[in-house]
Amino acid sequence: MKQQLAILGSTGSIGTQTLKIVEQFPHRFNVRALATGTNISLLEEQVRRFHPEIVAVYHKEHAVTLKNRLADLSVKVLSGERGMIELSAWPGVDVVIVAVVGFSGMMPTLTAIRAGKKVALANKETLVVAGELVMTEARRFKATVLPIDSEHSAIFQCLHAGRKGEIKQVVLTASGGPFLGKKKEELADVTPEQALKHPNWKMGPRISVDSATLMNKGFEVIEACRLFELEKNQIKVVIHPESIVHSMVEYLDGSILAQLGLPDMLLPIQYALSYPERWANDFPRFAWDHHHALHFSPVFEGEYPCLDLAYYALQAGGTMPAVLNGADEIVVHSFLEKRISFLQIPTLLAEVMSRHKVIQQPSLEEIVEADRWARRETEKVICRI
Ligand SMILES: NC(=O)c1ccc[n+]([C@@H]2O[C@H](COP(=O)([O-])OP(=O)(O)OC[C@H]3O[C@@H](n4cnc5c(N)ncnc54)[C@H](OP(=O)(O)O)[C@@H]3O)[C@@H](O)[C@H]2O)c1
Structure with missing residues (x-):
């Protein structure tokens, strides 16, 4: 049918x-x-x-x-x-x-x-x-x-190999975006055009800027916690610039299962539609007849302020993630319009979050109101700079 x-x-x-x-x-x-x-x-x-x-x-x-x-x-x-x-x-x-x-x-x-x-x-x-x-x-x-998110599709696929109680941690891979390896001083004057040029993926403007700040990875940490009912400390982010390993699940016995493929959203979209089946297709594939090197490196606290803010929002819980998202929609838009600089993104977000009184276990209406509040407050903070 x-x-x-x-x-x-x-x-x-x-x-x-x-x-x-x-x-x-x-x-x-x-x-x-x-x-x-x-x-x-x-x-x-x-x-x-x-x-x-x-x-x-x-x-x-x-x-x-x-x-x-x-x-x-x-x-x-x-x-x-x-x-x-x-x-x-x-x-x-x-x-x-x-x-x-x-x-x-x-x-x-x-x-x-x-x-x-x-x-x-x-x-x-x-x-x-x-x-x-x-x-x-x-x-x-x-x-x-x-x-559909490629990382979560990968985790979903790797989770078929074990039971929930057997998961040690989920390893979310991050390409690092277009500014990987750049020092803070080098980011002062980056333009929206540079931020939109993701090295591996072609995506819409909001997620592209969020990938450059690693806010996207922070959102994915929250997304993984909610989708797979995981604790914050069960999710580890690692930098993997090639975007071939889309994410991994490490089990209690030390086995690490990974899902690999080209950085192309066609496959995770197809899998969401074909699940639990797999359908043959003629999409471009990983070429085993070439030499490849895959790299992984750790992420340290303080290295990516937007990622830290997302972890903070997850920890604070309640309406705080809605505030972070609402504020981020406004700051990303303002950065694209050249009203604020790239480095002002985390500073403005932190300022708005610090003004928010969290409501725990919010109703739908309280979430909608937190989103509205965050947008208004962010506009105010931007107007003052
Ligand atoms: N792109 C990726 O590779 C990727 C990967 C993983 C996850 N995601 C997620 O997927 C979602 C879409 O990302 P995208 O990159 O596809 O974004 P996009 O290219 O900017 O496309 C957004 C779509 O949403 C529509 N839209 C925006 N505001 C709307 C509104 N108020 N009412 C109805 N339609 C509205 C747009 O319509 P118009 O263009 O006609 O205005 C457009 O069709 C995001 O949540 C993103 O985080 C994307």
């Missing part, structure tokens, strides 16, 4: 690659629903190519334009946050791929879970800001949440 898909964020890096998988396996998928932010030209192309019955865009005026452009088709066009949420619970959809960026992924993910859909989750921010609540709901509604 074909899987019936809803793809949220279909015009982005993960969204477009998900549609490539659909094109590779046309007999396995129907695209029933697509949601995007602003890129209605690409969305129109996708509608004409994949024939969903419903789409959602963020702005109402975009929805009107798109509806006019698609007047020859019977596709339903929704708009606003509510549009994407409605689409996440759309009857007839059985798998929701959440590939939107930022906090905007949280409500659609929760909605899909509560509607009993299988969720293939690229949007790590959902698990950062509301991971405990989301995973509790997933257990309550017996919904499956499968990771």
Whole structure:
């Protein structure tokens, strides 16, 4: 039977690659629903190519334009946050791929879970800001949440080799981003263009900047804790510049299992959709007939301030991870607009976090309010510099 898909964020890096998988396996998928932010030209192309019955865009005026452009088709066009949420619970959809960026992924993910859909989750921010609540709901509604993030896909695959109680630690690999090996003084004048040039991966702007600061790795630590119910001290980050080993699980007996592959998101996206099966494909593969050297080096406290802030947010718990994410969305945006420098990113985040009074075991409303508070507070702090 074909899987019936809803793809949220279909015009982005993960969204477009998900549609490539659909094109590779046309007999396995129907695209029933697509949601995007602003890129209605690409969305129109996708509608004409994949024939969903419903789409959602963020702005109402975009929805009107798109509806006019698609007047020859019977596709339903929704708009606003509510549009994407409605689409996440759309009857007839059985798998929701959440590939939107930022906090905007949280409500659609929760909605899909509560509607009993299988969720293939690229949007790590959902698990950062509301991971405990989301995973509790997933257990309550017996919904499956499968990771798309390459590191978490790797861990998920390695976890099949042992029992939960047999895990010693999870080793998350980090490429180190475009500024690996640079001293603090050398980072003072780096530009957004340089930060966006990741050596191994082609990704959207927010995750690219987060990879340059290693905030992305910090978010992945929180994501791994929530997804796999691990303690903070069971996760170790190591630098692995080649991005071939996507992550590892070390068991109590000293065995370390790793998942390897080229730095290419097609494979983890496919695995989230094919699980528990594996499907043959013709994607580029690791070449065993070449010489390769794989390097690993430790990360020390104080080396990457954004990674330390993420560990701090995890330790503080409650609403603090939501504050870190909300503040990070604003500072990354401000850095891309050249309002702040690269080195101001962790300083501003630390300032906002220090002003926050944590609410433990927050409700959904308290998480939403913490996110709003963090955005307002970050704007204020930026305006004062
Ligand atoms: N890219 C990767 O390799 C990668 C790897 C692992 C995890 N992830 C995670 O996957 C998520 C997506 O990353 P990405 O790199 O694909 O980002 P991206 O290229 O920036 O794409 C983001 C997508 O979200 C849509 N979007 C943004 N705000 C929206 C809103 N308010 N409502 C509806 N749609 C909205 C965008 O639409 P428009 O473009 O039409 O405005 C676009 O389709 C992130 O959470 C990221 O951390 C990405």
